[in-house]
Amino acid sequence: MSTDPALRPFVAIDDVHYRYGDGPAIVDGVDLTVQRGEIHCLLGRSGCGKTTLLKLAAGLVLPDDGSVSIGGEALRQPGQHISFVFQTPTLLDWLTVLDNVLLPITLKRRPGAGDRAAAADLLERVGLSDYARHRPFELSGGQRSRVAVARALIGDPVLLLLDEPFAALDALTREDLQDDLLRLCTRTGMTVLFVTHDIAEAVYLGDKISVMSAGRLIDTRDVALPRPRHRDMRYAPGFGELCRQVREVMDVAAGPHASRRHAG
């Protein structure tokens, strides 16, 4: 690995192994690097270990073997400036939307006027200024997901980890949120590791895509699409071809039956 800090990957997951208790290996020798400012999408079938790898990247669980480092520092506990967005937006119904966004601050100290202004600014950026005083149960699923993204960004995290954050949403709302996320990433230059089952989502969002299967990374590739991404790109022939190539990798990982089904 390079000794020049500018060239060193921001996230370095190095030969990481993890099992829950005495169970089987769930993460089985994974090497993954993410450069600063990169959006790296992690694809894989259900149960292959994606969430566990994300928890390792957050320091929520520690590797049995191998190492995780963020910004050149070995991670030995939950990372201070790492935010996690879960599939279900875990908002507190008794707090207002604004107070939900402020929650990560409130858990550490009393929020000040600057914190409130930052939360209001984030709500504006996700299109929810008019909902600051609402309670989460008054919002749609897409709006709740937007609040969860805004909450993850309070305190300017250096690394954003997202675990299928838009999976429960309808296709059009999901596309809107993908565009919101890309805008926020461009503005902040944040580094992102994004877990999804959805190949088109990974291709649209990612600078790179890694495919995971049975605890291992079986493929990592660059996404050869220009930035900024635009929704019309989804209908360009090159986009479909990229999706097809990734699908092929996933089918090969799933064995000959999946490949035959895909072939028709």
Ligand SMILES: Nc1ncnc2c1ncn2[C@@H]1O[C@H](COP(=O)(O)OP(=O)(O)OP(=O)(O)O)[C@@H](O)[C@H]1O
């Ligand atoms: N806390 C836990 N204790 C024991 N086993 C667990 C625990 N969490 C996950 N597992 C097991 O680890 C394996 C991988 O789970 P993980 O959630 O990492 O997969 P995933 O790829 O994110 O799946 P999905 O796409 O369905 O969310 C599964 O077999 C799961 O049952």
